[in-house]
Amino acid sequence: MSTASAMHHARVEQALSGGQAVRSALVASWARSASLHGLDPSRRRDPYRLTDAELRVAKEKSDPVIAHAAPHLDQLFQMVNGLGGCVVLADTDGVALDRRGHSAMDRDFEDAGLWTGTNWSEASAGTNAIGTCLAEGRAVTIHRDQHFLARNIGLSCSSAPVYDAEGRLAAVFDVSTARPELAEAVATLIAQTVQEAARKTEADMFHAAFPRARIVMMPGLERGQGALLAVDADDLVIGATRSARMHMRVQGGAKFDPRPLADLLDVASHENMESAARAVLARAMARANGNVSAAARSLGVSRATLHRKLGRQ
Structure with missing residues (x-):
């Protein structure tokens, strides 16, 4: 075990033994990682990755959200590319389905698990932005040694949930970077941008539904x-x-x-048949720019009938 891994392991164990889980959402996630999922913070093995066949099935299940998210993934990547960031869309199982990253850094991203098919659920990877976002249903930022597994402490990650048109969790947007000098203000801006991308995707899905x-x-x-x-x-x-x-x-x-x-809208309403009829006439006249003949045609009545009805208003 490296010195960094040993120090991280000790820090996690101290927080868990000190009962901090009831006061800290982060430590609560560490507790889930250790107690619920049986993970060891010093574990160094590579993250679990789906086979090509399994990944195809996962993508097919999430085809609609992948299609709606694609343009927002592109926009996100354009914004964070200069920061050495990688953009990921994960499904509700924590599996990375789509990603954007600079080709020169592909090897590093793949080694870190920021690659399609990798499972980032808390059960698989412990506390991390994607998995903890899914577990808690809210936007999450996990910075470097806030990760549960020591193998991930070089990453800073911000995730936001995407909900479908019926309010069900559908996916997660994530931006991750391995740059150690990431300023707090920049990290906050990235987190806000990720959340905005998620909301835009939700809006697109809602309009389509x-x-x-x-x-x-x-x-x-x-x-x-x-x-x-x-x-x-x-x-x-x-x-x-x-x-x-x-x-x-x-x-x-x-x-x-x-x-x-x-x-x-909390608008006072005194609805009855007469007021409903007035509303229909008013809308027809507005659409016809006050032209009685045109309004009558749109309502399927004669001009005389419409004049008569208007005279009663």
Whole structure:
């Protein structure tokens, strides 16, 4: 065991024996790695990697999210390439399905396990950004010796979860770099950029899941939270992203019961047949720019009938 591995092992053991897991999310992850998954922090063996056949099956299962994530992986790589960063998309099992990296560093990335087919779940690799992100369902940054396994302490990694249109965990974005001099401000910027890429991918997946719906932002929440609603032609909300579901206290993956958009907007409503009819007429006239004949044609009624109905308003 190298000196660095021995020191890291001792630090992990001290934190675990000191009962810090109840006060620290990081140490709680170390505890899962040791107690739940039976891992040794000084383990040096190479990370588990799927066979080519297994990787093909894993990719087929995640084809939709891979397709939607691809342009955002490209953008991420353009931003972190100069920092010696590698960009990875992993599935919900922690397996790297797609990646972007500088060809000159491919050998180093592959040796580090930042390669397609490698399993980065906590069960396989202990505390790390991808695996811990999956375990906790939130964005995570694991810097160098915060990793559980000594073989990974040269990496700094930031991950963010991607949720599908029904609020279920679908994938993880990750940016990793082996540069030791990474400034805290730069690391924070990378983490924010990874989260933004994940939210953009979620938005793309949400739009694709509701192609005929009107997509609106959940009121009262910050734009960057990705809280989107899908609204049908009857002004009923028929879908919501995970962020919007959390605000409405609807569990991810649970059946989403349609509800009036006006109710979510907290708009006072006194609906009845007469007010509904007025709304239909008002919309038809607005679309026709006030042209009664054109509005009548769009409603399938005569001009005289529309004049009569308008006269009652």
